[in-house]
Amino acid sequence: MTTVANNVHTDQISSIDHEAIALFEKAIEKEGQGLMSDAVENYRKAFKLNEKIDTLYRSIKVPFNIKKIVDERGKNVMTKVDDKAVAKINVDKLLASFANMEVQAGSLDIAFNNLSIQESQKPSPLTRLPTDIWLYILEILILTNSEAWFKMSITCKKFAYLGFGTSIWRTLSNNIYPFQIYEENLIYLANQTPSQSIDLPIPKDQLQILPQYQNSWKKMLHERPFIKFHGCYISIVNYYSEGGKSEFSLSWTNPVKTITYYRYIRFYPDGTMIKVLSILPPNQVVAWLSKDRKFIPHEEVHDKESHKIYSGTWKLNSAGEVHVQIDEGSTAYLTFHYYFQIKNLGHFKHNKLNWIKYFAVRKSTGEDDDRVGELMDYSIRNEKPFKFSKVRSYVV
Template identity: 30%
Template sequence: MDGSSMSALMVSSNGHFPATQALQLWENGVLKEREGSMMDAITCYRQALKLDEGVEKTYRRKVLEDLRLAKQLRELKIDNGSGGDKNEAETEIMAGEEGHGTLKDQEAEEIKPCWILDMLPKEILLQIVHHVVRTSSESWLNLSLANSTFNALCFGDPAPYKTFAHDIYALQHYDEASMMLNGVSNLDSLETTLWQGDCAKMLRERPYVKFEGIYISTVNYLRHGANPEGSLSLIRPVHMITYYRYFRFYPDGTCLRLLSTDQPSFVVKSFAHENNVRHAEICHWSLSLDDNFSRLVITRSNEKYRFQETLEIKNQAHKRHHRFMWVESCAFDKEDKRLDFGMRNEKPFYFSRVKSYVTRQ
């Protein structure tokens, strides 16, 4: 391939080199961020990084160079008493200064740049990431999208993973009987044995219950109806039945359970302990060490029976620990006689984050 062909490939469809186009996109992102349009800014930043991974450093160098040149121009001494002709550069400077006050006024108004990411040490920036991670997992992700520096600190350093793991696993409840049967008396020691301090790996492999949202199972099935009395039709009507199961978990080991035909848009916003949701039941939950910590047991009881629902925590594509699969559902009477319920129509639960549910501090 000759040089002209190579140059043609390096130029984008609009006639700009990728690096130049990336710089323009990054500058547009900065303008959008100043206007408060964060989502548009992030879109521009992402597109720029796809074209040139080093665009942020290029932009910083360009801004610093522009500031240096501007400072040099302001420091130029124009000798009005020399009587000589001004050269072309001086004429341009004077023309640019018209309508913008004197040089002394501009020096007084000069705002020096503050490159905070360059000024602050890594330890301080990690403390910022630490506090954001403790606020919510969504804030952690959003911070990583701010720029390449925070992206590296959020996902390239083990400290944020350690913070998140410490917070989320400290809120999990484990069945004591399961721990005794497996000979486990100290979960911290077990963590060290299994994951050897690799918190990122532990978060990928060790399931946990999420508290910042709600788990919803949508069940649809067909039911044959009956013909009206006196009808001679041989075709029986078919009804589509839809109902929903809701679970909201709390760090104190309780959860709110609801079986309803009401859609999530009517249920989610007020689904909380303090609202005394009609027909909702207060249950208790715990995790078992069986199947790599993935077994979740939910119990509730009334005057006659003790109900137990067992679910398994699974991934949903790239979303970790996002889905509950049914294992079994049963009840025990006062004599401990077991009654199993059919699972034919039941569907998995999927997690949906709800901003108003954020509880971690």
Template identity: 30%
Template sequence: MEDNAELNAFRRQWREEVSRRNKSSSSSKQDHSSSHLAGSHLDKLPPTRHDAADRNEEIEEDLGRDYDEIVQRTEQQLTLRTADDEDTFQRIPQKEPRSALEHFEKAVEKEAEGSLGDSLAHYRKAYRLDAAIDKTYRNKHFPGKPVQTQSDKAPEPTENKTEEVELLPTPELIASFAGLPIPQAEPFIKGTPPPPCPIANVPNDVLIEILRHIAVMDPACFSRMALVCKRFAFHFAYEQHIWKRLCQGQEFGFEGMHYSFACDLLGNPYHNLTPRYTPFPRGRPVQVPDPLSTWSQVFQRFPRIRFTGIYINTVNYTRPGGASSFSTAAWNSPIHIVTYYRYLRFFPDGSIITLVTTTEPPDVVPYINKENVAAAQPGPRQPPRKRPELPSEASADGPPVPAVAMNALHKAHRGHWHLAAPVAQDSDESDSRTDLVASIVQKASEASEHDPRDLVFETDGIGPNRTLIGHLGLRSSNTARAVGATRSAPNTSKNTKLVWKGYWGYNEVTDEWAELGLRNERAFVFKRVRGWGL
């Protein structure tokens, strides 16, 4: 009897405790639903520090001079064209390789793209046809210079040696181009008069105004004009008021950057009466921040998101295939090479579209926009529908969108983004959701100091009441080749690379955080897309 009395008392206490917890959980769910836009569910921070924060993505691997030359040579033949044609994102019709050299060239091309499986298949076919095909490829694309021995060199007389020419520093050399005229083009036929050059007679003030308009339309085109002649190179380097206009402008400058969330996850703008923060406001005296010295350096190195293209992350990893029936580690067990892509497109209004898919960039990148994502996904109040199997139109005037792109955009996520403020903001210039997300990222990554290159984005997750929070860092694609890199400013950045610092998921129903693995992830690389913001 005594045991039954103790058991009944324990059961009664247990039921009271369960009912008390259910009441508290139901009230907390109501609080979460009522204050979702205010960000109250973000007061619980992620439990652990993300492993991606320990990566050192700034250290470039030394792959050797030959590998760099091979990549540089084959990038001209990629499906995604580089240089002037890299923003086409169109497939180039190519014939199937037949000889060993053609298979080897195709393998190098696929390796540069990130398609390791296709690259390995072409390498095998090439070596089966010719065991020394690598030497043939090197002799064709990188012919070695004949080595001149010491005996072949004729001794030069001492009296005929001339003094070495003293090389001027680059700033002094460009400054010497100030008074040079714009040269005329060479004649098409030798002995005939050269073609006219009307721009050579344009006054200097008008020429600078033309360059300013070109810079506002497309900074990349303004940079390429420095290669036309020495006179343009001088204006490109010394007309700092043009670079200041770019920095303060909204087209490509920092007036278009966001340092707090400006819209919700669906892209609806927040109504904020206070003026939006910008590091270089117009109408006020602004100075170049240390350790930079010119406005051109500010435009090149200051943290800035680019809207004229997309950030792509190509992920490759291997996994074992089906094991043999005789042994789990048989010599003929297949190895699968898995390739998928992550896409990030930022918009000037503070919204973002993220996409993880196996669809290759030429098939989906030109169609990543808000209209196509809204067409591919059912709305929040619309009944669910099947994925479109037939091509649909993004707009009445636009071309039809292929079905492969619409099927990929069905998995896209919408959200918002903001950069870390380079200086301390006033408390009334930021919202509570931005502050809470920033505290989440800072605590989870255990950042020892404020880094203005940090970027935070938040998107809707898979299923209702789920969100994804990502922490990225702006970097340069190659720190060793950054323009004007000095010891006083080692963290130069061209803003063409985004490295992972953390990725978390939050479930509002269960109030649980989950650290999303990034073991196989690599940095995002920026690619320009023709027609986006230009």
């Protein structure tokens, strides 16, 4: 097989260049995983084999990868979208215009080798289902498989109207907010006696909160922060230290020391959470994040700090600030406190946790311990935000 790009064919490339391309690809993969030290090492090896490997890679691999994507996803996949024009679209008004649309049956088009068969397809009985049944199906999907709900909702105008309509946003809201652990409610409950009636500051009934968001379930979901449970939050931190430059050296040959570590947090609806601080990348950690485990399985010894799973509790206030507390952490005589602010990540709502502060409180180590309650503040200057990653295998 040959790939043509700027008159360069893969069968015209030497074995050394093939090796350089492989190293360059490996470096890109490592960089994407945050393993910058390994990435730099592979980049160096690739450039030593071919000082113009970046140009060669773009001329050979990029056109091939583009063609592969087009073949898999269609000719319009690389079409650039005018973001300004899209931003001007009134989505709610557009969806409302689909209200009277009906599911339409198309035509059957089957091709076997050189034989093409076209015939009318009889309407599916499903097209005659009443709206209530379709809404019920969409609600089941949104509670069991949100990806299937979204994919079904973009298949046609009728399903777009139903799938992104008011009742669906209400279902989502009622499936999210009652499971948030609100600090205001915890404080209120701690000060109540069993004989007093319970009227929580943040009600479980979302209808009581809806007026604060102009009676729009969609607006509530967009503006009211919440913690997500069907995945974990990951923070990747890289430290770089460049060594001294030797005389007449090229920039890519300078020694670079890179330290990469990851923070993982997984939240549960019962108010518990687990945390891991590790040098292990997500593909070796995420699948094992469970409060039933104490360690991340790894070929190295399990008493290593980077493999331990620590448990704690979490709570959220109405302003979107998250407080995580770990009593039994890496230091036995300290209770660790982490504070985060829930933020949007581009178009993804409530998908990021920004650091606010991080400190520890000293616990008692004996009767004569006069340092109980001492605060130890930790710097968050080098810490990076946590970004939510959905994990299909997680069951809540």
